[in-house]
Amino acid sequence: MSETGSAAGAAWERRSEKVSEIIAREIVRDIAKRGLAPNSTLESESAMLERYQVARGSLREALRILEVHGLIRMKPGPGGGPVVSEVDSRDFGRMATLFFQVLGIRFAELVEARLILEPLVARLAAERRDPEDNDDLRAIVQQGFDAEGTAEWLRATDAFHAKVLAMSGNGLLTLVARAMKDVFTERASSVYVAHEGDHVRRAHADIADAIIAGDAEAAERLMREHMDEYVKRVAEREPYLMDEVVDWR
Template identity: 30%
Template sequence: MSEPTIQFRRLAEQVADQLRRRILLGELADGSILPKEDELLREFPVSKPSLREAMRILEAEGLLRVRRGKLGGAVVRRPNAANVAYTIGLVLGSQDVSLSDVGGALRQMEPACAALCAERADRGHMVVPALRALHAEAVEAADDFQSAISASRRFHEALVALCGNQTMIMLAGALETLWSAHEQGWSTRVTDDGIVPIDERLAVLEEHRQVIDAIESGDAHRAHDLAAAHLITAQHYPGSAGMVDPAMVRHWDH
């Protein structure tokens, strides 16, 4: 590799490092538009190719989304579970990993999150009310298949999001996002609402209620075991036998 190419790459990486730091610190807000190229060149004394390479680095990392056209620009995207889910999906998809394998990982991680929820000293006002509200919404939507699937997935995602451990929230949250994207994609293709009878939907929701009760009482062991037992039956749907498709995450990114 020639010296000019090395220098070009080094300058691009330096610019990317500075912009990445601003994004991670929140100095560049999620959803904001980066300044125009001319403004960035005034701030960073590098060539246009170096600046554009820096943008490509950040875009590849998922920290920028470049929009083309008259209303175009580089849109800031702070890292979240959906970004991680997409990256994990790419890796698993490239290795022909089955969705059931993702389910197996969730059967280990989600019960641990339920236990962490039960261990939170502030669970009475930070965890339980949110889970109760989601449960009530799911019960209300039980007679509508797609709404019931959506409400149920939000409950599972909340168990992770409210556990209080940031590393687990990111890692388990990414797997929840990956699973939810596939399950919701499957639900939209279902033409027979009776594929999951209403009594089965209500039974699932009763298991959710028991997990919430265990969390509220602070019984981490029971919350863990109830969540683990629930997932063994709750993860079965026709699409779960397929392979991981990272494109599903992009489609259902919420």
Template identity: 30%
Template sequence: MTNPAQSSDFESKQDSMLEGLGKIKVPKSSDVLAERLKKEILSDAYPPGSMLPTERELVTTTGLSRGSVREALRILEAQGLVATRAGRYGGTTVSMPSDDQLAGQINIFARGRSIPLTALAEVRLALEPMVASLAAQRRTAEDLTALREISDRIDQTAIEIDDLEEFLMENVNWHDALAAASHNDLLCALATSVSGLMFEASKLREFASLELRQRVCLAHRKILEAIEGRDSERARRRAEIDIEAYARILDSAAKGSVTTA
């Protein structure tokens, strides 16, 4: 006959052991395949532009269902690592994540977290002076041409009161061209992502002021002059001044009392 005390002790030990095991999470087969394919792509086993094995080949090789294979490819497509085209001559082509995809993710993050305008200005202050400094060191003739042409278009829209939207868009284009002139792909991607947020944040009636737009044009010209002269320190400092002025405008707009920078 079982001793009740012994039975209770056994059950207690069994409960303790079960608690120690915890819940075991088994990854989905589609996630496992997506992770393996991602490693292959990032290791250059499948360079950009090359074709991945077909769905049928992946099903045969992995032993997974067609549904799991398709889900794995959808995961990779969402990450910007492949592009899938349906049809007889379709297939899955390897690609690389674009700046637009990063910008989209940062935009969603900023909107989802309700990132304040002050935080946006702080990020710009951390990034753009370095971008301007590198641009002064590394700019090419093509970079200068792009910056000059955009500056000319900004100057034109700055004097036309009805062209606020175009002015703001050209302002974003200028900052994107400045980032491209840094010739640092990661820094460029981050800076252009922030410039999209800047465009949305700048849709304030205060930017309709012709005087303020002309101040923006002047600030850009001074940064461009430093870049043309390959003066990296001056370019960095002029960018700092520009962003600090922009931050004051946003602060004044938020408080409802606008002051010129």
């Protein structure tokens, strides 16, 4: 192929990629506009080609972009096709780790960001508390005390932090903070075992009490102390983790 032909081909590929990104954005807008719930099946390929007025290759590339980002999944077989995925902080975190790795972000920096964000979120949860959340928060704390075995206890601790984040009333802070937690705990999930977590259970109970009482300063302070203790435990058990670059997974 001549240099002119190669350049023309490359230009066409760039245009095609741009079209696919535009169509991906339009599909996302349509999903949001139509309020499609998770597990909703999108239109057939022929209907989408008609709706978006693009070539089949561009449409398929657009769907692939959304699949890679965890916004849809492709259901195989008869009656299959693109299906709306459950939006999950783990998918957001997984996408973010691609940038973390390229930028050389270390786990120490990720932890520092958590130490700033989660105490702030606990303060917001106390300031913006909804009495309807109180019983749920108390029940989650009790699950931690009642848990039998490491797996059940880890689920309870995850539920506690998820609930506090949700109570902040800020969806963006909740998503970002939870994604960072997901990324970190995937690498350091073995730091605690159930029989040595009594001080963590107590910390969760004290934080919950402060949030329910609307004591924003105490909630922030207790969450910071709790996170500091957690980070120290990680550093003791996995001393090399903090200097590692967060890798894309």
